[in-house]
Amino acid sequence: MTGWPIEIFAVDDCSAQLAWRASPGPGLEVEVGDFSARLQASPKAMLALDRVPDGPVDVAACTGVRRYWEGGRALDPAWAGGPGSVLVEGLEPGTCYDVVAKADGRPRFLAGRLRTLRPPEGRLLSRFATVSDLHIGERRFGVMGRVRDAQAGAAAGPDGPVPYPVRALEAAIEEAAAWGAEVIVAKGDLTNLTTAAEVRDVALLFARCPVPVEALLGNHDNNSRVNVRAVLARHGTVVPWQPWARDLAGVRLVLASTAHGEERFHRGQLPQPVARQLARLAAEGGRPAWIGLHHPPERWPFPTVYPPGIPFGEGRAFAAELAKAGVASTCWVSCGHRHRNRCYRYGPVLVTEVSSTKDYPGVWAGYKVFEGGLLQVVRRTARPDVLSWTETTRRAMNGQWGRWSPGRLADRCLVHHWA
Numbered sequence: 471m472t473g474w475p476i477e478i479f480a481v482d483d484c485s486a487q488l489a490w491r492a493s494p495g496p497g498l499e500v501e502v503g504d505f506s507a508r509l510q511a512s513p514k515a516m517l518a519l520d521r522v523p524d525g526p527v528d529v530a531a532c533t534g535v536r537r538y539w540e541g542g543r544a545l546d547p548a549w550a551g552g553p554g555s556v557l558v559e560g561l562e563p564g565t566c567y568d569v570v571a572k573a574d575g576r577p578r579f580l581a582g583r584l585r586t587l588r589p590p591e592g593r594l595l596s597r598f599a600t601v602s603d604l605h606i607g608e609r610r611f612g613v614m615g616r617v618r619d620a621q622a623g624a625a626a627g628p629d630g631p632v633p634y635p636v637r638a639l640e641a642a643i644e645e646a647a648a649w650g651a652e653v654i655v656a657k658g659d660l661t662n663l664t665t666a667a668e669v670r671d672v673a674l675l676f677a678r679c680p681v682p683v684e685a686l687l688g689n690h691d692n693n694s695r696v697n698v699r700a701v702l703a704r705h706g707t708v709v710p711w712q713p714w715a716r717d718l719a720g721v722r723l724v725l726a727s728t729a730h731g732e733e734r735f736h737r738g739q740l741p742q743p744v745a746r747q748l749a750r751l752a753a754e755g756g757r758p759a760w761i762g763l764h765h766p767p768e769r770w771p772f773p774t775v776y777p778p779g780i781p782f783g784e785g786r787a788f789a790a791e792l793a794k795a796g797v798a799s800t801c802w803v804s805c806g807h808r809h810r811n812r813c814y815r816y817g818p819v820l821v822t823e824v825s826s827t828k829d830y831p832g833v834w835a836g837y838k839v840f841e842g843g844l845l846q847v848v849r850r851t852a853r854p855d856v857l858s859w860t861e862t863t864r865r866a867m868n869g870q871w872g873r874w875s876p877g878r879l880a881d882r883c884l885v886h887h888w889a
């Protein structure tokens with residue numbers, strides 16, 4: 471059995487996350503170095519189940535689910551295994567590993583190969599995490615809302631169904647906090663339509679987070695007359711009007727909302743005084759800075775990607791302000807908004823875009839702060855009901871979403887050395 475489409479979704483200096491769309495057979499085992507695990511996949515077609523599994527799935531009990539098809543053929547007609555993921559830990563930094571798999575009645579085979587990241591110099595000082603584009607309140611995904619959450623009725627909470635954006639955010643926060651994040655930054659598009667109920671719901675979710683939350687607003691949080699900041703503040707999440715900073719060991723988080731005005735604008739705004747304030751905050755921390763925005767800067771004079779980001783002129787002026795403040799090589803700018811993972815140089819500045827919690831691939835990002843630099847690792851939220859939902863959204867836009875959104879491994883997992 472070769473060609474099992476396992477994906478090396480995430481690597482850092484000591485672990486890797488493997489993910490797959492469908493398990494190729496019962497008794498699946500994976501070996502990476504000294505790590506070995508027998509895996510249980512969650513069913514692909516959770517839409518056909520009458521409940522959301524809350525742990526490993528008894529596949530034998532899932533005979534009614536649809537099997538996973540690719541290229542017009544079932545991967546294994548006798549097996550209903552669906553998407554899954556496994557976290558491989560205890561790996562050596564900067565080391566190449568074979569991913570070896572086997573299943574019942576099938577010989578061991580090479581399923582993939584991964585290389586762990588080489589961490590920056592010095593001690594590990596702190597960790598933080600981000601979530602982006604939560605869109606609490608969204609009911610459907612894809613063009614014309616064709617991808618629907620048939621699980622909402624099954625995952626009923628005390629007050630009714632738990633919608634997929636809520637499940638995705640809860641699981642992402644839980645996993646990021648368990649990973650060791652000291653702070654979680656929510657990088658905008660907290661809500662879908664900015665209704666009062668949506669803002670209240672996201673505020674309550676943040677209030678339950680086991681670690682402090684810093685939240686900034688996106689264009690979807692700017693669509694009604696609801697006083698978003700007041701509702702969030704009532705539940706303990708303060709979103710300043712002006713750029714602000716929070717210091718962690720080894721890094722200063724510098725944050726700003728890039729959506730303004732009474733009407734919803736997809737594009738962002740970063741006027742020069744705000745850019746100057748961001749650069750000043752970054753420079754005054756006495757340590758490297760990580761700058762979180764909702765909108766990424768446009769890379770070209772005319773927008774080439776939808777939805778539009780910060781206009782080219784404003785983005786370039788922002789990069790120039792960072793350079794003028796002497797922090798261009800000791801900062802990292804990270805954004806959301808486009809629900810995709812990308813990494814690029816913007817003039818002298820490193821920029822990453824990180825995808826949404828609630829649609830494919832469904833992620834949160836972790837940052838390890840070292841004395842000599844910063845490591846980003848983007849992991850898929852692994853809770854089975856969330857993974858099954860985000861896997862379902864892969865097929866949006868006639869399957870193009872599954873190709874567009876995840877980016878390359880190097881877009882998601884990388885190290886930036888402070889100069």
Ligand SMILES: [Fe+2]
Pocket residue numbers: 603605659688690807808809
């Ligand atoms: Fe968004």
Ligand SMILES: [Fe+2]
Pocket residue numbers: 659688689690764806807808
């Ligand atoms: Fe957005």
